[in-house]
Amino acid sequence: MENAELVATAVKIRQGDVVLELLDGSTHTFPVYFYPRLAGATPEQLADVHLRVGGRALRWDGLDEDIWVTDAVLGRYPNSSIALAS
DSSP, rough: OOOOOOOEEEEETTTTTEEEEESSSSEEEEEGGGSHHHHHHOOHHHOOOEEEEGTTEEEEEEGGGEHHHHHHHTTTSSSSHHHHOO
């Protein structure tokens, strides 16, 4: 899976988690606190997320945050010390 490009078909925010529905039918969930800009966001700001680049990226315009779906699914989080501690 390391070389695979993952594509999301839907994204939603649920109880502090980002939930991705992937093209292959699977889902992937990660906590918003893995991303500093998302960690301090309000529920309204978090809900304003859009799929971009054909489902390959997530975009929060109001937070100026972009996340590649492949990075999120493979656990390439910006603050890996938080991710490893969880």
